[in-house]
Amino acid sequence: MESNEHPMRALVQHSHRGPQDLHLRDAVPRPVPGPGEYLIRVGAAGVNFADVMRSRGTYADGPQAPYTAGFEAAGTITAVGPGTADPLPLGTHVVGTGPGAFAQYMTMPAAGVLPVPDGWSDAQALGLVLNWATALAALRPLGEIRSGETVLVHAAAGGVGQAAVRLALHYGARVVATASPDKHDTVKALGADHVLDSRRPDLAAEILRLTGGVDVVLESVGRATFRTSLAATRPVTGRVIVFGAASGDAELSTHDLVFTHQVQIKGLHVGALAEKAPGIFRSLLTELDTLIAAGVYPPGDAQIHPLSAGQTVLRELEGGTTRGKHALDPWR
Ligand SMILES: NC(=O)c1ccc[n+]([C@@H]2O[C@H](COP(=O)([O-])OP(=O)(O)OC[C@H]3O[C@@H](n4cnc5c(N)ncnc54)[C@H](OP(=O)(O)O)[C@@H]3O)[C@@H](O)[C@H]2O)c1
Structure with a gap:
């Protein structure tokens, strides 16, 4: 009205x-x-x-x-x-x-x-109900991140990306981040272990060389990074959390999943999560409160x-x- x-x-x-x-x-x-x-x-x-x-x-x-x-x-x-x-x-x-x-x-x-x-x-x-809730949902209920695991965060200098890097480090993960080269200082300052050029042609090979395969990918770029994300994920146990397509939509086939990339793919939309899994959403908000009180999540x-x-x-x-x-x- x-x-x-x-x-x-x-x-x-x-x-x-x-x-x-x-x-x-x-x-x-x-x-x-x-x-x-x-x-x-x-x-x-x-x-x-x-x-x-x-x-x-x-x-x-x-x-x-x-x-x-x-x-x-x-x-x-x-x-x-x-x-x-x-x-x-x-x-x-x-x-x-x-x-x-x-x-x-x-x-x-x-x-x-x-x-x-x-x-x-x-x-x-x-950012509380969008950037941080999305990053936390991707890492915890969906990504099931555990201390000592490796997380790949794309667009790590962005709104969601910076929250994700901070959270992944807090939960004890080793963080491989991608961003445009002129943003690397921002991501390094957050403490990411490796910061790579998101557009380098050998991105997947470099991530595999550094990590042997990542346990969780926060995939929000879509077309430009999706193949890299699949190739860099540890087979069978690795989780790829898909929540955006800043460069356009990517394609994935059953053939890809059966014969080439045997990884776990999970889709995330934080609004749908709040509506369809309100209990999980409430637990995210409780966790964010705790993170704010502990200073892990600072004022934006x-x-x-x-x-x-x-x-x-x-x-x-x-x-x-x-x-x-x-x-x-x-x-x-
Ligand atoms: N599913 C959900 O519930 C949910 C909620 C919030 C956000 N999102 C998604 O999360 C992503 C991040 O959102 P945000 O608002 O925080 O944006 P953002 O990360 O601040 O901006 C997008 C970033 O994506 C990277 N990128 C890579 N290739 C690109 C291309 N071809 N065109 C444009 N950007 C490209 C750029 O970083 P580099 O140049 O450093 O690579 C760019 O700065 C978006 O995909 C958004 O739609 C999803």
Whole structure:
């Protein structure tokens, strides 16, 4: 629902031709929270690779253009929709997902929000329910990582990648990371054991030379790395966790799995996990709380841009030139 009594600034995606058709608008109607929803005054909106995919219409069940872009934010509860059970008090800072995050106000399903950790700003809390929950799900319930095992993390300088490197090291894994060469300093600073150029032609051979075969792969790049990931995984016991395709979709056949790469392949979508395995999702959130309290998961350091820079940030994310988490401030 929308109310045009309260116009607001927002980034609107006008087509499925990509970030080029993402534009700032000054008089977008402020949404009205429905049953079970909060109205959130957005303090900071998280930028994710899924925003790029939505802008190109390649995200399954993504919004139809024109739509207010963005889906992750942290901010303040300013209104509560009718019939919302046990609502948090107005003024509570929360982080979560919902439609139209690249705006001054958005709605979020009340059941899905988490309080911003004590002492953290809105921007520092971004990534909690996406980047970190995804990295943790990939490593623990799906990857079943054990101390002493070896993990391959692709796009290790990225939003999910940096979280994954920190977590894998915390759980005692040896980390082989890939990233573009100009991002290697970022990944080395996190403590990864080996950092390799994601585009080197002999990537699989080099990983096999270094490790003899990895136990877990965090595969989020797709077409450009998928064959390497399969070839570098330890046969029979190795797990490949597939949760993205930043370079495009990859193909896998039964023939591949039976005759060439006898590895375990697991698909992950954190939203589907939350919906279809709520118990596992709750245990992830409990574990993230513990990791925050222990300082393993530090406050985020998103690079914050004004809303007007949204198109540029999405283009850079699509082009693979960003590192770390990026955020938009709708009040700047
Ligand atoms: N399934 C889920 O629930 C879920 C949740 C969150 C994120 N994801 C996925 O996880 C991945 C990371 O997301 P993110 O938001 O943190 O993005 P990101 O890692 O910050 O950005 C994507 C990175 O992928 C790498 N890449 C390699 N080949 C590329 C190519 N041909 N084009 C563009 N990038 C390429 C680039 O790093 P280098 O240049 O250093 O290689 C680029 O910086 C994405 O695939 C995203 O869709 C999935």
